[in-house]
Amino acid sequence: MMSPFLARTIRTLSIGQFVFLLSMAAMILAVVVVLLMSTFVERRAIGDLAQEEARQTSELIFQSLYTAMRKGWTKDEIGEIVDRLNESQPGTDIRVFRGAPVIAQYGDIPGEAPVRDTDQLVTQAFRTAEPVLETGEDHIRYVYPVLVRDECQTCHEAAIGQVNGVVDISYPITDLKVSVGFVIKSVIAYFTLILTTLFLALYFKLRVFVAQPISRFAGVIEEIISHTDLNRRVGPGTHLREVNSLSQHFNRLLGTIQEYQDKLEHFSQRDPLTNLYNRRKFEDFLRMEVARGQRHGHPFSLIMMDLDDFKSINDTYGHPVGDLALKELATVLDRRMRRTDIIARLGGDEFAVLMPQTTAEQGAIAAENLRKAVAETSLRLPVGATRVGASFGLVTFPDNGATVEKLSIAMDVAMYKAKRLGKNRVATLDSGEEDAAMAVFQKGRMLKDALADDAIEPVFQAICTSADTRPFALEVLARVRTPEGLKTAGEFIEAADELGLTRDIDERIFEKGLATLAAQRDPDLKMFFNLSGRSLAAAEWMHEVPARARAAGVAAERIVFEITEREALPHFDKLVKIIDAMRGHGVRFALDDFGSGFSSFVYLKFLDVDYIKIEGSLIRNLRRDPRDRVMVSHIHQMAKEFGLSTIAEFVEDAETLALLQEMGIDYVQGWHLGAPGPI
Incomplete structure (x- = not known):
């Protein structure tokens, strides 16, 4: 089971670290497999080669001894031949043990019985009549039983197949092992070199073509989040089709998001029907103008306009026709006011105009001109031409209020005063009625908020x-x-x-x-x-x-x-x-x-x-x-x-x-x- 620390470490790896660790793990696994296989191959190769060479040597020695025996040589002469063979091949130890038929006919060699009876391999060869091989670290031992043949019966009184004797050969394998070991080690070194080269190539490719593009990709995302900059884009930077496709799709996604953000920003400031500023943006402009007026002492005027009996147009012709009428009126307002004036649709059929650096007298003239322009405009609608009137409320900073809240309430009060006086007119506020109306509209603001x-x-x-x-x-x-x-x-x-x-x-x-x-x-x-x-x-x-x-x-x-x-x-x-x-x-x-x-x-x-x-x-x-x-x-x-x-x-x-x-x-x-x- 994976430890919590290791799990946390893996979860926090970068792509480059992950690629590096994956490559290292693959390389280590390959080296371990090669070492295990080389050890097995080495042991198998040495065993097979040594066994074959020992068998051939034993057969050669036996044939030499057999030739001497056929000539009737004595045991001393045979012993001399064995000694010469041992001297001619340094490290080789050749011993000959008599079997039961020979001992019965010629007697036992002094001192041979204890060795013959206590040596397990010699005993095994006499018992099974099969060759026995023992492989050590630096030598092999081959015990070869000499079986009675037809030609042996001319000199020995023994049955065919009996063991006449055993030839015991201990043969050094140092040279053989060094030779095979050199070959194995050379293969290991060559294979390790190839693995290392493949590892470095794989790591380089993954690092350059996968890890680095994705790291740049993540960096761009981080910059976008930190700086809210949707103008950033991810470059191609790789020859991998999938990574390039991911970058292209991400860039298109950024473009789509930026487009929607621009639209949302536009709709957050503009009325979607008339394209005039909305209430929220108008209040932002009003706050800035109040701050500027308080700092520099510049007066400004506000006009609030509410269409008279506009509900009858909606009820008679439907809301789509009413919307067309509002768009026509927005065009009239935009055409009649100065470029520096801020025009907004507050909602429904209510509009407001902010006129910077405009006194009460100048504001009254502008409001009256606007009233006449609206009243005299013939709105071209699908149902025919029609005219509408509007009630206008005019207030001035700082005469009718020195804060955004007071000016907003004063606009409402002045506009409702124009409604009460008979509509289609411009109304202003004097100090006597302002306080009472303010109290009513403050409660009205409280009710609207509620x-x-x-x-x-x-x-x-x-x-x-x-x-x-x-x-x-x-x-x-x-x-x-x-x-x-x-x-x-x-x-x-x-x-x-x-x-x-x-x-x-x-x-x-x-x-x-x-x-x-x-x-x-x-x-x-x-x-x-x-x-x-x-x-x-x-x-x-x-x-x-x-x-x-x-x-x-x-x-x-x-x-x-x-x-x-x-x-x-x-x-x-x-x-x-x-x-x-x-x-x-x-x-x-x-x-x-x-x-x-x-x-x-x-x-x-x-x-x-x-x-x-x-x-x-x-x-x-x-x-x-x-x-x-x-x-x-x-x-x-x-x-x-x-x-x-x-x-x-x-x-x-x-x-x-x-x-x-x-x-x-x-x-x-x-x-x-x-x-x-x-x-």
Whole structure:
């Protein structure tokens, strides 16, 4: 198993190191194999050569001795021949031992028996009648048995095949071994030289053609990451097709990424429809201009333009035609302003112009000229030529603000002032109205940020049955989460209404309220939602309510919308139709703040509602003012005549609750029964 250290080392090797180690490992393995094979070959070669030479020598000696024996030579003469043979071949030791047939016929040679009987090889040769070979480090020993033949029987009384004697030859192999060893070592040296040459060639090729190009490749990637420079490219630098192909593909990839980066950079600064600067880039320019103005004291002016009734073009002809109109207007703005002016599309049909080193008087002239140019331009659209007007807000640094935030709010305030004054005009701000409008728009900025950050949160207050104070429904109330805590509706609802944000808040609260209602275990629990006039007037959104409820897993009968006289009056005719349609799906309605004005009673005749929420000021003073008790009692009786249920708000103590129970009020709500909060 590989050690952790070795594993970490291998993981951190460079390509050059890996190639070097791989080549070295291959070379070492080859050398080890060669050495093992050479040792085996050497031993085998020496054994085979020595055995053959010893056999031939023994045969020659035996033939010499046999010739002497045939002539009838004595043992002394034979011994002399053996001595001469030993002298003629230095290092060779020749001995002759008599076998049993010869000993029986001629007797044993003195001193030979102990050697013959104790020498294992001699004994083995006598016993097996087969030659025996022993190979040592520097010699070989060959024991050759002399067997009885036909011609031997003329002199010896022995049977054919018996061992008449043994010739024992010890033969030096030093010269033979040196010769074979020289050949083997020469082969090893030659083979090692070839391996080394191949290793160096392989290492050089891999290093030059693979490792170095890939190292350069990695270096370019590192430089790109370090310096974010997509202009770098990898050169070919090698003859390997695959490495060159990798470099080419990488360069094409860099080109594609650079192209996309340029496009992203363009779109991060420009509006894709009009090619004007977008809001983010405009704010960057505004920050730089504020810093320059603070440093050098140069004034500059800002124009904010919002098209009047542009929604009608989108609704009548469709958004593609509206987009063409916006592009035409962008061309008019670009043609009418100076080259040094910064023109941006802030979103929708809102545009802004930053005019460096421009006083309030110069800005007023430029804004008025721009207003006339827009109003007099005939937009050529596929549906025909048309004209549009726009409301312009003009502010100046540092008169209307010395920071980016204040100037941005001042632009909005001035533009909305132009809307209120009748549209198609240029409006500026004076110090008297600036502070009040600033407060509204600061709250508006807070609400826009809250909507963007999903910081609009619902809280819930229980509506209970009067008899046993059991929860009957939950009223959803909007809150805004800020670093300072939750802000109540009273702190932002007027600003939201003035800036047209109430519908966005209503939709966010409705969505979260539905999710909360769907999670409740009580299937009969209802939820009351407060709707602004803008939401009530949005017939398309109202008609989607039943489908949204079903999608959330909530029955439409569990939804109750609260409407007030202030919200109902501007949209009365439309509201009557919406209520009738919604009730057909099961949605219920409550008339809020009932009794705050005499017209409340008239609404009962025309609005088909289910609940009456009695004006809170009448409930709050119920235990102290008998007249309030009379009015509340009569409202309740009248509601019963109309078949409606009554809800008393602002129940803040047990005595008030007891009076309401005595009157027979259906439902109660207030701090005495539970404060608004999370579920």
